Amino acid sequence: MKKRSSHGVLSGQWKQGIHTLLISAILLSELALARSFSQH
Structure with missing residues (x-):
């Protein structure tokens, strides 16, 4: 039982x-997408 727990x-x-x-x-x-959008 101990092993199972x-x-x-x-x-x-x-x-x-x-x-x-x-x-x-x-x-x-999400951060990568935000950075790519901000670069453009």
């Missing part, structure tokens, strides 16, 4: 990490 926590952190990566990627893409 620890695995659940790890999977939760893994999902949270992917979520933060997606948000950061979207923010970076």
Whole structure:
């Protein structure tokens, strides 16, 4: 049972990490688009 609980926590952190990566990627893409538009 202990192993299962620890695995659940790890999977939760893994999902949270992917979520933060997606948000950061979207923010970076938006910044890149804003820069390209400002250059023009």
